[in-house]
Amino acid sequence: MGAEVDHVSLMGMSGGSAEGNDRSEGQRFSCKNKLTALVVDNGAVCRAIQTALLRSYGVETEAVETGEAAVQLIASGATFNLIIIEMLLPVLNGPETARQIRAMGAQSKILGISAFFDERHQQEFLAAGADRFIEKPLSPEIVIPIIWELDN
Amino acid sequence: MDVVVQLQRQLADHTASLFHEGFLNEQFNQLQQLQDESNPDFVVEVVSLFFEDSERLLNELAKALEQQAVDYKKVDAHVHQLKGSSSSIGAQRVQGVCIPFRNFCEEQNNEGCLKCLQQVKHEYSLVKNKLETLFKLEQQLIAAGGSFPTL
Numbered sequence: 488m489g490a491e492v493d494h495v496s497l498m499g500m501s502g503g504s505a506e507g508n509d510r511s512e513g514q515r516f517s518c519k520n521k522l523t524a525l526v527v528d529n530g531a532v533c534r535a536i537q538t539a540l541l542r543s544y545g546v547e548t549e550a551v552e553t554g555e556a557a558v559q560l561i562a563s564g565a566t567f568n569l570i571i572i573e574m575l576l577p578v579l580n581g582p583e584t585a586r587q588i589r590a591m592g593a594q595s596k597i598l599g600i601s602a603f604f605d606e607r608h609q610q611e612f613l614a615a616g617a618d619r620f621i622e623k624p625l626s627p628e629i630v631i632p633i634i635w636e637l638d639n
Numbered sequence: 640m641d642v643v644v645q646l647q648r649q650l651a652d653h654t655a656s657l658f659h660e661g662f663l664n665e666q667f668n669q670l671q672q673l674q675d676e677s678n679p680d681f682v683v684e685v686v687s688l689f690f691e692d693s694e695r696l697l698n699e700l701a702k703a704l705e706q707q708a709v710d711y712k713k714v715d716a717h718v719h720q721l722k723g724s725s726s727s728i729g730a731q732r733v734q735g736v737c738i739p740f741r742n743f744c745e746e747q748n749n750e751g752c753l754k755c756l757q758q759v760k761h762e763y764s765l766v767k768n769k770l771e772t773l774f775k776l777e778q779q780l781i782a783a784g785g786s787f788p789t790l
Contacts, residue, residue, distance in 0.1 A: 515672075532688050532724035539673045539681060575719050602723035603741060624666050624727040 516631055517545040518638045524569040525595075526550040527557045527584060529576055537571060537625045544634050554579030558587045567595050568637045571625065572617070574601035574608050581608075582615035589616035596637060600625065643785035650776040650787055657773065662766050667729030686770055689728050693763055696721045700756050704749065714752060715744045721759065732762040 524546045528534045534550045541548040546569070551557050554576045561567075570588065574581040585597050599612030599620040609620040621629055657663045674681040696717050703714050722737035736759040743751030780787055 530692065530720050530724055532685060532692055533727050535685050535688060536670070536673075536727045539678065539685075540669070543673055573723075575716050577716075602719040602721075602726065602737070623723045624669075626666070627669070 515543060516627075516634075518634050520638050522546045522569070522634065522637055523567045524548045524571065525557060525560065525565075525567040526571050527552075527554060527576065527581075528571075528573040528600075529553065530573070533573070533623065533625075540625055540627070540630060541569075541634075544631070546634060553577070554581070554584030554587075557584055558591075561588055561591055561593055566593070569598065569633065570595045571598045571600055572612075574599060574605075574612070574620075582611040582617070585612060585617045586615040596633065598633070642783045643780065646776060646780040646783055647785060647787065650773070650780055653769075653773055653776060657769055661731050662769055664729045664731040666726065670728060683774055686728060686774075689724055689730070690767060692724055693721060693733075693767075697756070697760055697763065704752055704756060709747070709749060709752075711744050711747050715741065718744060730763075730766050733759060733766060736762055 522545070524541045526534055526537045526541070526548060528537065528550070529552050534552070538548045538550045549560075549565075549567075551560065554572070555578060557570070557572070558579070570585075570593075572581045572584050576584060579587070581599050581601070585599065588595070588597065597617040597619075599608070599617040600623055601608055601620075602623050604620075604622040612620045658667075670682050670685060700714060700717050700721075703710060703717065718737050718740050722734055722741070725731075725733040725737065736755055740752065740755035740759060743755060777787055
């Protein structure tokens with residue numbers, strides 16, 4: 488974090504529509520299509536913030552606390568465009584969760600995430616089928632381009 | 640002098656000093672931007688979660704580090720959680736101490752870990768205090784009939 492990003496230009500990425508979220512200053516980026524996301528994190532604070540952030544861009548977001556719950560959800564037929572998985576989940580860790588989700592044929596974009604960027608963790612996640620590994624916090628700079636890509 | 644104007648000034652000064660002194664960073668602004676009509680108490684709710692969570696983690700860390708045979712994997716997991724949550728709300732100084740904390744953990748350096756635990760407890764209590772003051776000022780302002788802009 489601490490990157491100097493021009494938020495005005497990020498906000499200008501929307502189609503200029505007035506729907507989505509009403510902000511006192513200007514428009515907030517919002518996705519055009521119905522996008523869905525799943526947040527998998529055993530920490531309540533991160534779950535709450537990541538969920539709120541995604542929802543603020545119009546992404547229908549669910550959150551679960553464990554890898555097992557995520558796997559169960561997908562096994563029951565739920566599909567998501569984007570799945571964000573914390574590395575250090577207890578029992579079924581992040582990469583193992585990703586592996587099981589991929590094994591079920593899920594085509595979702597999978598983001599591994601953790602408090603510390605660690606190359607070993609990155610390798611584990613990518614080997615398990617995740618598309619990317621990032622360091623917390625989940626920021627607009629990271630998430631807007633991903634949503635935009637999924638939306639187009 | 641108008642009470643509302645006075646409170647607005649106090650709030651603005653207090654907020655500015657929090658950023659200036661490095662207690663909070665830009666990520667806290669992100670939280671404020673997520674607060675709106677459909678989520679009117681988002682910041683207070685999330686920060687309250689952070690307080691609860693941090694206190695639990697600090698207790699767990701103290702317990703884990705006083706064991707005969709310290710389980711550093713457990714300590715590491717707690718430090719990860721603390722860094723994750725503090726970085727997500729923009730509690731920059733708390734987040735900062737987690738970095739050397741994790742390094743000491745990897746080295747299985749008990750003394751280093753204990754020092755970091757003391758430091759992180761200190762930083763946490765400072766930021767908790769300042770955030771509680773912030774919320775109190777906001778409440779007073781609203782009670783006096785004023786409002787505050789979200790950054």
